[in-house]
Every structure is written in C-alpha cells, then in structure tokens.
Amino acid sequence: MAVEATGGAGAVETAEERRRQQRGWYCYDWANSVFSTSVLTVFLGPYLTQIAKAAADAEGYVRPLGIPVRAGSYFAYAVSASVLLSVLVMPMAAAIADRTGRKKPLMGAFAYLGAAATAAMFFLEGDRYLLGGALLIVSSVSFSVAMVLCNAFLPQIAEPHERDAVSSRGWAFGYAAGALVLVANLGLYMGHEAFGVSESMAVRICLASAGLWWGVFTLIPLRRLRDRPATGGRAAGGPPRASLGQGWRQLIATLRDMRRYPLTLAFLLAYLVYNDGVQTVITQASVYGSEELGLDQTTLIVAILLVQVLAVAGALLMGRMAVRFGAKRTILCSLLAWTLTVGAGYFLPAGAPGWFFVLAAAIGMVMGGSQALSRSLFSHLVPRGKEAEYFSVYEVSDRGTSWLGPLLFGLTYQLTGSYRDAIISLVVFFAVGFVLLARVPVRRAVAAAGNPVPDRV
Structure with missing residues (x-):
C-alpha cells in the first residue's frame, strides 16, 4: 500500500x-x-x-x-x-x-x-x-x-500513529549501544594490566x-x-552564509x-522544566552516591550500566503504553514516577550499594521512555517544513537551560550542607513540569500546527 x-x-x-x-x-x-x-x-x-x-x-x-x-x-x-x-x-x-x-x-x-x-x-x-x-x-x-x-x-x-513507537525504539537502540560499548570499555579499563597497556x-x-x-x-x-x-524555498541571493x-x-x-503556535510553546515550556530535572538527576546522582552515601567508583560505574540496560526496557515499555494511553498521559505517569524515585533517594541509607542499585533501576525504567515520548509528542506540534528549526529550539531548551537544575542542587547544598536536601529539591522540577504539561491541550496543539491528529496523543 x-x-x-x-x-x-x-x-x-x-x-x-x-x-x-x-x-x-x-x-x-x-x-x-x-x-x-x-x-x-x-x-x-x-x-x-x-x-x-x-x-x-x-x-x-x-x-x-x-x-x-x-x-x-x-x-x-x-x-x-x-x-x-x-x-x-x-x-x-x-x-x-x-x-x-x-x-x-x-x-x-x-x-x-x-x-x-x-x-x-x-x-x-x-x-x-x-x-x-x-x-x-x-x-x-x-x-x-x-x-x-x-x-x-x-x-x-x-x-502520526507510529511516532511514539519509532521514537522509543530509537532511544532503546541508543541505550543498548551505550551499555554494550561501556561493558567492553570497562573490561579493558579494569583489566588493562592483563592486556599489557x-x-x-x-x-x-x-x-x-x-x-x-x-x-x-x-x-x-x-x-x-x-x-x-524544501517547502519554504531558499532565500534569494544564493546559498545561505553561516x-x-x-x-x-x-x-x-x-x-x-513559534509565537504563532502558543500551544507548541506551552509544551516546550513544560518540557524545559521537567527535562531539566531529568538531566540534573542524571548528572548529580553519582555525586550524591559518592559524597552522601559513601559509595566507591566501581559501584557508581555498575549503577551507570544498570541505568543503560534498564533504559532499553523502559523506553520500549513506555512506547507500548503510549500506544494504548497516549503519549501525554504516559509522560505524566513518568513524571509521577520520577517524583517518587527522587523522593525515595532522600531516604537511602549510606554505605548500602544495594539500595542505590534499586534507585538506579528505577531511574533507568523511566528515563528512556520520558525522553523518547517527549521527542515524539513534540514532533506532532511542529509545522510541516520547519522540522529542523523547531527541533533546534527543542535541543536548545534541553542544553541551554540545563544549568538551572544543577544551580538549585548546588545552592541547596551550599545553604544546608546536605546532599539529601539537594537531591530532594529537584522534586520541584517534576511537580511544576507535571502541572504545566497537564494544562497543554495536545490535540488542539497538533491541529493548530496544521498536522493530522492521531487517535491517541
């Protein structure tokens, strides 16, 4: 066909x-x-x-x-x-x-x-x-x-009906490759003397x-x-200069x-907030593990591997959930899971790597899916012919604002002297992101961008 x-x-x-x-x-x-x-x-x-x-x-x-x-x-x-x-x-x-x-x-x-x-x-x-x-x-x-x-x-x-699954499979492939190569690299690094280097x-x-x-x-x-x-054509005067x-x-x-599409901007604002929380947990979890929980480098590396492996399953599972319940509802569920996971991290006992592995497993299960479905949901909100431009703003919102979470984490530690208080402060990103995303009428947003509205989104 x-x-x-x-x-x-x-x-x-x-x-x-x-x-x-x-x-x-x-x-x-x-x-x-x-x-x-x-x-x-x-x-x-x-x-x-x-x-x-x-x-x-x-x-x-x-x-x-x-x-x-x-x-x-x-x-x-x-x-x-x-x-x-x-x-x-x-x-x-x-x-x-x-x-x-x-x-x-x-x-x-x-x-x-x-x-x-x-x-x-x-x-x-x-x-x-x-x-x-x-x-x-x-x-x-x-x-x-x-x-x-x-x-x-x-x-x-x-x-439109395929994008949640396609995006989730892409993230799963990425996490699988990251885990596979990291296992090989760690084998070389930890056994370098046996390899004669x-x-x-x-x-x-x-x-x-x-x-x-x-x-x-x-x-x-x-x-x-x-x-x-190209649907928009090239600007007059020859090839664009950089x-x-x-x-x-x-x-x-x-x-x-994008001001012509305020609902797309509303989603982007919600993503900016909750993704900053996601990125901060990823970057600061090892600091929390080493400084507050007293875990060694080998434990932290194993935890990173565990996150990578379970992120594959998490991305695929949440992709299937999105087919049944829609991407927005599934992302909202993932934000609830993030909130519970970060909250549980506050209570982890020091010197207990087993509980830290449980935390890493929970992070892995929600991390890949929340990122994959955010990407696919945003793809519905992009006007045709402007995909790269709009995704550049999506990526800028990811990278360009990723200092807000670490700043809150650092300020909380500076004021309280506790990494436990610092990690629990990140809950605000998931709570505010949840509220902002819940208020976005995504079906209207898809239609306003001029795209066909999927049965579930």
Missing part, C-alpha cells in the same frame, strides 16, 4: 520504504549514544582533569588563551563553552537544512566531524589540555547539531573507540534516510515564529 510521505511535498512512499528509513534512523541513536555514555559520562572528565593538573602551574592553574583557570574546573568550563557554542550553531544549521531540504548531508558532515574529534582523543596525553578542550568542544557541538538534524527526520519518516592508554583507547563506533554506524542512516524537497551571529538571529526568528 502506498502512502504519502509525511514531509514530502507530494512524494509517495511505500510502507516498506518508510520502515527501511526508520530502521536506518534507529541506527543513528545506536551510533552516537556511545559518545554521551563512554566519553562524557564516564571517561573524559576525570582523564582531562588529570591532564590539566599535569599542565598546571605551582598554584594549580592552567591558562588557556591567557585566562587563569583552576585545573579542577577546566573540564566543566569546556563543557559550558560547548553548550554556548551549540546554542549558536544549532539554529543556524537547522535553518539551512530546512531552507535547502538537505538535512542528510549536513547531518553527515557534523556526525563525522564529531566522530573524528572523538577518535582524535587517542592523542590526549601528557599536558595536552588545550587539545583536549578543543576536541571536547568540537565533538560535543557536532553531536548536538547532528542530533537536531536526525530528530527532524522523525515527522517525515513516521506517520597502561591505565592512561586504556582510557585513550576507550575514547577513540567511541569515535570509531560513531563513524562506522553513521553510514547506515546516511544510506537509508532520504531528503525531501556565522555565529546568524545563529542568534535565527534562534530569535524561530522563537518569534
């Missing part, structure tokens, strides 16, 4: 062709998730901090571009710089993709730039902290931009392997995904355009 492509300006695709593209799309989550898991979450932070300390002066400072930076803060500052640059570049790249209809070449270019920068981390050794910071910024920005362009394919390759060499191999994995498996979506003709200033201007222009 032939069906009209969802983003295709009159193009007709068979259901089998659409499924082929969906399978290719899943493979990009499979390709790039190892970067966020093995590189950003586990290995790069401690290793780059060691390199910065080796290059520091007697007072413990390094001086990138002549700016004094305490070596222990160098990684955090590099991550912050990558977030700021991503906010500038993502809207610009997304606008070019929408106006030219060439999402796939841009996605491939940024994916391979990020993969190459990650693979080049093999050469991080000695006092090469500047190289490490530069590679981190390039790889992280490329990761974000390529992910925006990949997400923008979702409304084009999946019919030093600890630093083992870390460099783990970092580089993530880049190689990213590059190899990106070939599959680039072969299977298909660009659609500048960081254009990134800001494009972001502002897209936000102004």
Whole structure:
C-alpha cells in the first residue's frame, strides 16, 4: 500500500520504504549514544582533569588563551563553552537544512566531524589540555547539531500513529549501544594490566573507540534516510552564509515564529522544566552516591550500566503504553514516577550499594521512555517544513537551560550542607513540569500546527 510521505511535498512512499528509513534512523541513536555514555559520562572528565593538573602551574592553574583557570574546573568550563557554542550553531544549521531540504548531508558532515574529534582523543596525553578542550568542544557541538538534524527526520519518516513507537525504539537502540560499548570499555579499563597497556592508554583507547563506533554506524542512516524537497524555498541571493551571529538571529526568528503556535510553546515550556530535572538527576546522582552515601567508583560505574540496560526496557515499555494511553498521559505517569524515585533517594541509607542499585533501576525504567515520548509528542506540534528549526529550539531548551537544575542542587547544598536536601529539591522540577504539561491541550496543539491528529496523543 502506498502512502504519502509525511514531509514530502507530494512524494509517495511505500510502507516498506518508510520502515527501511526508520530502521536506518534507529541506527543513528545506536551510533552516537556511545559518545554521551563512554566519553562524557564516564571517561573524559576525570582523564582531562588529570591532564590539566599535569599542565598546571605551582598554584594549580592552567591558562588557556591567557585566562587563569583552576585545573579542577577546566573540564566543566569546556563543557559550558560547548553548550554556548551549540546554542549558536544549532539554529543556524537547522535553518539551512530546512531552507535547502538537505538535512542528510549536513547531518553527515557534523556526525563525522564529531566522530573524528572523538577518535582524535587517542592523542590526549601528557599536558595536552588545550587539545583536549578543543576536541571536547568540537565533538560535543557536532553531536548536538547532528542530533537536531536526525530528530527532524522523525515527522517525515513516521506517520502520526507510529511516532511514539519509532521514537522509543530509537532511544532503546541508543541505550543498548551505550551499555554494550561501556561493558567492553570497562573490561579493558579494569583489566588493562592483563592486556599489557597502561591505565592512561586504556582510557585513550576507550575514547577513540567511541569515535570509531560513531563513524562506522553513521553510514547506515546516511544510506537509508532520504531528503525531501524544501517547502519554504531558499532565500534569494544564493546559498545561505553561516556565522555565529546568524545563529542568534535565527534562534530569535524561530522563537518569534513559534509565537504563532502558543500551544507548541506551552509544551516546550513544560518540557524545559521537567527535562531539566531529568538531566540534573542524571548528572548529580553519582555525586550524591559518592559524597552522601559513601559509595566507591566501581559501584557508581555498575549503577551507570544498570541505568543503560534498564533504559532499553523502559523506553520500549513506555512506547507500548503510549500506544494504548497516549503519549501525554504516559509522560505524566513518568513524571509521577520520577517524583517518587527522587523522593525515595532522600531516604537511602549510606554505605548500602544495594539500595542505590534499586534507585538506579528505577531511574533507568523511566528515563528512556520520558525522553523518547517527549521527542515524539513534540514532533506532532511542529509545522510541516520547519522540522529542523523547531527541533533546534527543542535541543536548545534541553542544553541551554540545563544549568538551572544543577544551580538549585548546588545552592541547596551550599545553604544546608546536605546532599539529601539537594537531591530532594529537584522534586520541584517534576511537580511544576507535571502541572504545566497537564494544562497543554495536545490535540488542539497538533491541529493548530496544521498536522493530522492521531487517535491517541
């Protein structure tokens, strides 16, 4: 049976062709998730901090571009710089993709730039902290931009009734790959002496392997995904020119355009709030485990693996729930689960890794599904022909505001001296996000964006 492509300006695709593209799309989550898991979450932070300390002066400072930076803060500052640059570049790249209809070449270019920068981390050794910071910024920005362009394919390759399941499978593929590669990397790292390599060499191999994995498996979506003709046309005067200033201007222009769709903005605000809570729990759980509960590094790494494995099952389970109950109701249920999980974390006894594993299991079960269904629900609220631009704002709201949760976490600890009080303070993000999302009439929002309304959404 032939069906009209969802983003295709009159193009007709068979259901089998659409499924082929969906399978290719899943493979990009499979390709790039190892970067966020093995590189950003586990290995790069401690290793780059060691390199910065080796290059520091007697007072413990390094001086990138002549700016004094305490070596222990160098990684955090590099991550912050990558977030700021991503906010500038993502809207610009997304606008070019929408106006030219060439999402796939841009996605491939940024994916391979990020993969190459990650693979080049093999050469991080000695006092090469500047190289490490530069590679981190390039790889992280490329990761974000390529992910925006990949997400923008979702409304084009999946019919409205399919998107919850398709998005959930993509997240499941990503978490499965992250867990698989992390197991291999941890085997090398923890048994490096048996393999005849030093600890630093083992870390460099783990970092580089993530880049190689990213590059190899990106070939599959680039072969299977298909660009659609642009619906808005290209601006007069030839190909668009790129500048960081254009990134800001494009972001502002897209936000102004979104004012025509206030219900889409209402959902984005709810997502901004509750996702900040999700991201903060992910980044601060290890701090809570080590500083408040007194758990060792091996326990924390096993907990990360447990989260990755169970996130696969959680994403698929919540995807099936969305088919029956709708994405909005399922996300609301996940926010209740997040609230209970974070609340339970407050009562965990110190020195008891078993209970921390239970907490990690609960996080894994709700994490993948809440993120996957948020992505698919937002895809219904995007006007046709503006997928990449709107998903760039979606990603900016993810990365550009991810400092609010850590700020509340840090301020609460500073004022109370208790990490338990800090972790319980994050409940506010899930409670407020729940209220904001509950107030969004998603069926009206889908119709207002000019899209067909699914039976359940």
